[in-house]
Amino acid sequence: MTTLGGTGVHAGQETPMVRPLGTADTVALRLLCERHPVANVFLSGRLEAARSADPSDLGGTVLGCFSGRELCAAYWIGTNIIPVQATPETNAAVAPALNARPRRSTSIIGLSGPVLDLAERLSAWGRPRWIRADQPLLQLGGPPLIEPDPEVGVVQPADFETVFRASVEMFCEEVGISPIAQGEEGYRARVGQLIGRGETFARFTDDLGGWPRPGSLRQVLFKADIGARSRTVAQIQGVWVHPHRRGEHLAAPAMAQVVLQTRRRFAPIVSLYVNDYNTRARRTYERVGFEQIDTFATVMY
Structure with a gap:
């Protein structure tokens, strides 16, 4: 099993700065999503359609975590919360902002480690209704191995x-x-x-x-x-x-x-x-x- 990509924030580094992303962050957000194209397809697709990281174009807010001037993680905030290239350090930075606002999102979805870590930090959100901690992420980059059903x-x-x-x-x-x-x-x-x-x-x-x-x-x-x-x-x-x-x-x-x-x-x-x-x-x-x-x-x- 392979985990693709990473972030520029590691234990012991300065706490990331958190702010909402906007139009000026479009290229940085696109490059961040490209570190793991399969895991980050939801936000990549939104960004391609909108051609902008502005909330009014994307249809939702994205919180960005910065290490210096580098965008090192992002969090789609909508019906779902979808972390992009998140780490425990970026989760620790963004959790206070999420705890301080009324919960409108119904779920957190994404790579298992960052998602489970973030959920642990959202003390104001109450107990989750359920947690599915192990959902294999699969891909197929070629033709199917068996004969397709032509009636579909x-x-x-x-x-x-x-x-x-x-x-x-x-x-x-x-x-x-x-x-x-x-x-x-x-x-x-x-x-x-x-x-x-x-x-x-x-x-x-x-x-x-x-x-x-x-x-x-x-x-x-x-x-x-x-x-x-x-x-x-x-x-x-x-x-x-x-x-x-x-x-x-x-x-x-x-x-x-x-x-x-x-x-x-x-x-x-x-x-x-x-x-x-x-x-x-x-x-x-x-x-x-x-x-x-x-x-x-x-x-x-």
């Missing part, structure tokens, strides 16, 4: 409602709460955005082995989304197989098709992260050709 394709807007229902089920199963518990509007917008950009893949079926739903026979058999992407990396999220058809070895060929299409249309490297205990999924991704390059963690509040 890009979801069209006409299938929004069917895919939306499957997305809700996937989220409930993965996170343990409903994404529409406080209202549907936000989650519907997110699903619609992914479909509109051609970033959701699915295979549909009219036969779930005797498990039709009232009012509609057409169901999602398999789905996956591109949750984040840059010019070089696309991160797959939201992988789901209908519960009534699991164990039929459908996921590996379906994922192979997602990899094939994603590499053709978006980025040469396809990545994802998976819970360490999900041995079935890990075997599936291994069959497709994914290899572990690092470890993520997710802390949810």
Whole structure:
């Protein structure tokens, strides 16, 4: 397992200076993200789209940690907190600012060591709802190793409602709460955005082995989304197989098709992260050709 890149701050050095980033920091932030393109794909993608580190362009705040004039770490602050090239030293510098403001973020996501260390320092945030400390970060930079499923394709807007229902089920199963518990509007917008950009893949079926739903026979058999992407990396999220058809070895060929299409249309490297205990999924991704390059963690509040 390889950890790529590092920062310029080490134990014993002066405490990093923390401030919000702006337009003048755009190049420095881009170079920081490039130290680990796979781990930092979320912020890299945002930065590429906005072409600026200004909060009004990025759609969220980024706190930067500086060692002298060098940007040595950054923290995306939005619905999630996503550390970029963080260390215990930069976490110690940024934690007081996070503890001093009301918590609006629901999770911390990123490389395991920095994420778990940061969570320990956020005393004002209360006890996390759950901690997933070992999520292998996988990548595939070539063609899939198995034959793709040709029935998996890009979801069209006409299938929004069917895919939306499957997305809700996937989220409930993965996170343990409903994404529409406080209202549907936000989650519907997110699903619609992914479909509109051609970033959701699915295979549909009219036969779930005797498990039709009232009012509609057409169901999602398999789905996956591109949750984040840059010019070089696309991160797959939201992988789901209908519960009534699991164990039929459908996921590996379906994922192979997602990899094939994603590499053709978006980025040469396809990545994802998976819970360490999900041995079935890990075997599936291994069959497709994914290899572990690092470890993520997710802390949810």
